[in-house]
Amino acid sequence: MAHAVVMPRLGNSVESCILVKWNIEEGKEVKADTALCVIETDKATMDVPAGFEGVLLRRMRAEGDDIPVLETIALIGEKGEAIDAASPRARSLARERGMPLGSVEAGTGPRGRILERDVRAALEKGPALTAGARAGTERSLPASGTGLGGRITTADLSSGGKDAVQIEEVQASGGTLPPFPGPFADTPLRGIRKIISSRMVHSLQNSAQITLHASAPAARLLVLRERLRNSPPSLGLSGITIGDIVAAAAVRVVRGHPKLNAHVLEDSWREFGHVHLGMAVDTPRGLVVPVLRYADSLSLKEFSRQAKALARACIDGAISPDQLSGATFTVTNLGMFGIESFTPVLNEPETAILGVDAIVPRPVVRADGSIGAEQRIGLSLTVDHRIVDGADAARYLKDLSALIADIDVAILAWEE
Numbered sequence: 001m002a003h004a005v006v007m008p009r010l011g012n013s014v015e016s017c018i019l020v021k022w023n024i025e026e027g028k029e030v031k032a033d034t035a036l037c038v039i040e041t042d043k044a045t046m047d048v049p050a051g052f053e054g055v056l057l058r059r060m061r062a063e064g065d066d067i068p069v070l071e072t073i074a075l076i077g078e079k080g081e082a083i084d085a086a087s088p089r090a091r092s093l094a095r096e097r098g099m100p101l102g103s104v105e106a107g108t109g110p111r112g113r114i115l116e117r118d119v120r121a122a123l124e125k126g127p128a129l130t131a132g133a134r135a136g137t138e139r140s141l142p143a144s145g146t147g148l149g150g151r152i153t154t155a156d157l158s159s160g161g162k163d164a165v166q167i168e169e170v171q172a173s174g175g176t177l178p179p180f181p182g183p184f185a186d187t188p189l190r191g192i193r194k195i196i197s198s199r200m201v202h203s204l205q206n207s208a209q210i211t212l213h214a215s216a217p218a219a220r221l222l223v224l225r226e227r228l229r230n231s232p233p234s235l236g237l238s239g240i241t242i243g244d245i246v247a248a249a250a251v252r253v254v255r256g257h258p259k260l261n262a263h264v265l266e267d268s269w270r271e272f273g274h275v276h277l278g279m280a281v282d283t284p285r286g287l288v289v290p291v292l293r294y295a296d297s298l299s300l301k302e303f304s305r306q307a308k309a310l311a312r313a314c315i316d317g318a319i320s321p322d323q324l325s326g327a328t329f330t331v332t333n334l335g336m337f338g339i340e341s342f343t344p345v346l347n348e349p350e351t352a353i354l355g356v357d358a359i360v361p362r363p364v365v366r367a368d369g370s371i372g373a374e375q376r377i378g379l380s381l382t383v384d385h386r387i388v389d390g391a392d393a394a395r396y397l398k399d400l401s402a403l404i405a406d407i408d409v410a411i412l413a414w415e416e
Contacts, residue, residue: 002077003052009069010041010321016068017041024056029079036074040285045317052076066188086114093119193286203348207264208385211343212393215376216401218359220408221245222375237301243356244304245407246377247331248414250354251275251295251303253400254329259388260352260396261329269351269387278327278347279307281314288314289347291327300414331356335377344382351387352396355380377404 007017017039024036035047036056050056057075061067086094086107093116094104104122107114189197203209221242231237254261258271277295281288290310295303313319330347333356344355357378364374379400383393403410 002057002075004072005051005074006070007067007073014041016066019061019063019065019067021063022059026056026059028056030056050076055079090114090116090119196286200345203346207346209346209382210385211380211382213341214379214397214401216404218375218377221404224408240304243333246356248300248303249403250331250400251277253403255296257396259392262351263349264384264387272328276326276328278330280332281311283315290314290319290323340378342380346382346384351384353382
């Protein structure tokens with residue numbers, strides 16, 4: 001009897017996973033620990049083991065599908081074992097009407113079995129269209145398309161890239177043009193992108209966010225970074241970046257501003273004795289925020305080492321779910337992209353997030369009244385105004401700016 005492999009439940013908050021890649025072809029032998037496929041959650045990418053020894057009889061879902069947890073994704077059994085994903089009546093009707101069963105998007109029978117009613121529903125619906133193709137429905141439709149499950153795409157409608165000719169024909173006949181003539185692509189909002197979207201909207205809707213902008217003298221910061229970069233390899237300091245230094249400084253300063261190192265509860269807020277730093281990391285899958293535990297207790301060298309290890313794990317898709325929760329204060333850095341000012345969105349339920357901006361020359365009036373320029377680093381602080389007043393946020397930025405201005409001296413205290 002065939003065994004069903006289901007999409008695993010990887011946490012209480014995980015409702016579905018994306019099937020990224022199949023590792024095994026149908027008909028191949030597998031062992032219980034064989035990595036059957038690769039799946040992606042909003043937190044990480046991981047392998048799904050077969051769980052049974054035998055032959056992969058059928059792959060029930062396609063790469064790229066967003067699949068609910070505990071839904072069957074594959075069948076494993078003995079070589080030559082007969083399996084039937086379409087009922088005889090459904091198969092007969094599909095054959096009679098010349099419709100491939102693969103064009104039925106999903107079966108309503110047990111374990112996704114395709115029933116006669118599913119075939120009839122697909123026939124009544126007609127050939128499925130992608131969203132892009134749907135915009136051009138004034139044109140005559142081909143019987144089937146080249147998309148997944150026979151879906152008709154914009155490429156099928158354009159008939160080899162002759163959109164301009166078709167438009168002229170439509171105009172000449174007095175017909176109505178589609179709203180967006182020419183090809184375009186729609187990308188489903190799913191996986192980590194869907195999670196990010198939901199969290200950002202929820203954050204903005206459920207908190208009173210304000211953002212304050214300031215800047216700090218960066219001359220000593222730049223000198224310190226250059227000295228670290230050129231330090232002897234044996235010291236292990238050459239990899240410390242400006243982002244590491246500023247984030248570590250932000251952590252030190254926030255200890256003296258407990259409202260900014262806090263969580264908003266239902267009718268109260270909770271201030272924390274240590275700073276567990278959320279670090280926004282840009283990955284191929286989207287924004288991920290790993291947590292650097294007890295960041296306020298680390299030397300600059302150790303801070304940099306752990307931060308890079310967490311970022312690498314996020315980029316590689318090997319981060320543990322436990323390392324993606326529990327932040328009390330977050331830093332996000334867009335300075336490397338040349339961004340001079342932006343509005344970070346709170347990472348709920350935190351009360352503050354600091355944005356690190358680019359270092360740029362800004363005008364300055366010297367003590368003698370002359371005008372010059374100095375390198376300054378921008379700082380963008382978003383706070384929850386329900387807990388943190390504007391003056392509280394301003395005081396934090398003032399203290400952080402002062403520390404950065406004298407960073408070469410302040411760093412000496414961190415290494416004690």
